[in-house]
Amino acid sequence: MNEANSFYGSASIASLSLYTSVRHRFSFVRNLLYRCIPFVLTAPAFASGKDTSIFAPVSPSADSISSLGIFTLVLTLGIFIVVAGLLTYAIVRYRTRPGDDGSEPPQIFGSTQIELSWTIIPVLIVTVLFLATARVIFAIQDAPKPASALDVTVIGHQFWWEFRYPELNIVTANELHVPVSVAASVTPTFLKLTSADVIHSFWIPRLSGKTDLVPNRINELWMEPRETGLYEGQCAQFCGIEHAKMLLRVYVDTPEQFAAWVRQQQLPATAPATDAAIAGRRQFESQACINCHSVAGTVANGRFGPDLTHLMGRKTIASGAALNTPENLAHWIDNPDHFKTGSLMPSLHLSQSQVEQITAYLTTLN
Ligand code: HEC
Numbered sequence: 001m002n003e004a005n006s007f008y009g010s011a012s013i014a015s016l017s018l019y020t021s022v023r024h025r026f027s028f029v030r031n032l033l034y035r036c037i038p039f040v041l042t043a044p045a046f047a048s049g050k051d052t053s054i055f056a057p058v059s060p061s062a063d064s065i066s067s068l069g070i071f072t073l074v075l076t077l078g079i080f081i082v083v084a085g086l087l088t089y090a091i092v093r094y095r096t097r098p099g100d101d102g103s104e105p106p107q108i109f110g111s112t113q114i115e116l117s118w119t120i121i122p123v124l125i126v127t128v129l130f131l132a133t134a135r136v137i138f139a140i141q142d143a144p145k146p147a148s149a150l151d152v153t154v155i156g157h158q159f160w161w162e163f164r165y166p167e168l169n170i171v172t173a174n175e176l177h178v179p180v181s182v183a184a185s186v187t188p189t190f191l192k193l194t195s196a197d198v199i200h201s202f203w204i205p206r207l208s209g210k211t212d213l214v215p216n217r218i219n220e221l222w223m224e225p226r227e228t229g230l231y232e233g234q235c236a237q238f239c240g241i242e243h244a245k246m247l248l249r250v251y252v253d254t255p256e257q258f259a260a261w262v263r264q265q266q267l268p269a270t271a272p273a274t275d276a277a278i279a280g281r282r283q284f285e286s287q288a289c290i291n292c293h294s295v296a297g298t299v300a301n302g303r304f305g306p307d308l309t310h311l312m313g314r315k316t317i318a319s320g321a322a323l324n325t326p327e328n329l330a331h332w333i334d335n336p337d338h339f340k341t342g343s344l345m346p347s348l349h350l351s352q353s354q355v356e357q358i359t360a361y362l363t364t365l366n
C-alpha cells in the first residue's frame with residue numbers, strides 16, 4: 001500500500017514539474033530540468049521499492065519479462081539520445097545569428113540513400129523488438145509444468161479475490177499463500193484465472209506478468225518464487241468503483257510454513273467458546289451474512305463474498321482496504337462504506353450489541 005502511495009507521489013511530482021515548467025515558458029528547458037530532478041532522483045527509489053518493483057523479479061517468468069523490459073528501455077534510450085542529440089545540434093548550430101540575411105538554406109530533395117536508411121533502420125529495430133518479445137512470450141507460455149506444481153484457481157470479484165486450491169480443498173480470499181521454490185523442492189504455482197463478474201487483471205510485478213481474468217474464460221499464469229516474503233500487487237484492470245481497493249497479497253512461505261498453513265486452512269471452523277462469541281454466531285447465522293459468506297461446518301454457505309472459515313488467518317480485510325483488527329472488523333460489519341464506499345457488501349443496520357457479538361464470533365475464526 002505504501003509503495004502504491006510513493007508511486008503516485010512520484011508521478012504527481014513529475015506532472016507538477018511539467019505543469020510549472022509550461023507556465024514559465026521563458027525558461028522552459030531550465031525549469032524542466034530543475035523540476036524533474038526530484039522525480040529523476042525518486043524514480044529509482046520507487047522502482048526498487050521492494051514489494052512491487054518490476055526491476056526486482058524473484059521468479060523466472062518475471063525475470064525474463066524484466067530483462068526484456070530493460071533491453072527495450074536501453075534500445076529506445078539509444079534512439080532517444082541519437083534523435084535528441086541531432087535535434088539539439090541542429091537547433092544550436094543553425095540558430096539565428098546577428099547579420100543573417102534571412103535566405104533559405106540549400107534544399108536537398110530526393111536522396112535515395114537517406115530515405116532508404118530511415119526506412120530500413122526502423123524496420124530492423126521493430127523486427128528485433130518483435131522477435132525478442134515473441135521469444136519471451138512463448139518461453140513463458142510453453143514452460144513445462146512439473147508434477148510437483150501447486151494448482152490454484154483465482155476468481156476475480158468486484159472488489160476482492162477468491163483463491164481456491166482444488167487439490168488441497170482450501171478456499172480463501174485476498175491473501176494467497178504459496179511455497180517457495182528451491183532446488184531441493186521445485187514447487188512452481190500454476191494459476192487458473194477467471195472472473196465472477198467483470199474483467200479484472202492479476203498482477204504481482206515481482207512474480208509474473210500481468211494476466212486478465214475474463215468471465216467465462218480461463219487464462220493461465222505461473223510463478224516460481226525463489227525468495228520467501230510478502231509480494232504485493234493490485235487489480236490492473238478498471239473493474240468498477242472500488243478497483244483501486246482491490247489489492248493482492250502473496251505470501252511466499254518456506255515449505256514448512258506452507259504445510260502448516262495448509263493444515264490450518266483444512267480444519268473446520270473453530271467452535272466459539274465465550275458467551276459473546278456463541279451469541280455472535282447465533283446472530284451471524286440469523287442474518288443475511290450466511291447468504292453471502294461461507295464458514296465451513298456451519299449453515300453459512302454463501303459464495304458471493306469471501307469465505308470466512310479462517311478469517312483471522314488473514315492480515316487484512318476487504319482486499320487490503322483495512323488491517324484485520326477487531327476494531328476494523330466491527331467498523332466493517334457496521335458499515336462497509338467506512339473503508340470501501342463502493343463495496344458490494346451492504347450495511348445491515350445492526351445494533352451496537354449485535355455488531356459487538358458478531359465481531360466476537362468472527363475473531364474466533366482462526
Ligand atoms: C449481499 C452479500 C453480503 C452480505 C449480506 C454480507 N456480506 Fe460480508 N462481504 C460481502 C462482500 C462482497 C465482501 C467483499 C467486499 C470487498 O472486499 O469489496 C464482504 C466482505 C466481508 C468481510 C471481509 C472478509 C475479508 O476477508 O476481506 C467480512 C468480515 C464480512 N464480509 C462479514 C460479514 C458479516 C458479519 C455479515 C452479516 C452481518 C456480512 N458480511 C454480510 C458480501 C456480503
Ligand SMILES: [Cu+2]
Pocket residue numbers: 156157159199200201235236237238239243246
Ligand atoms: Cu478488479
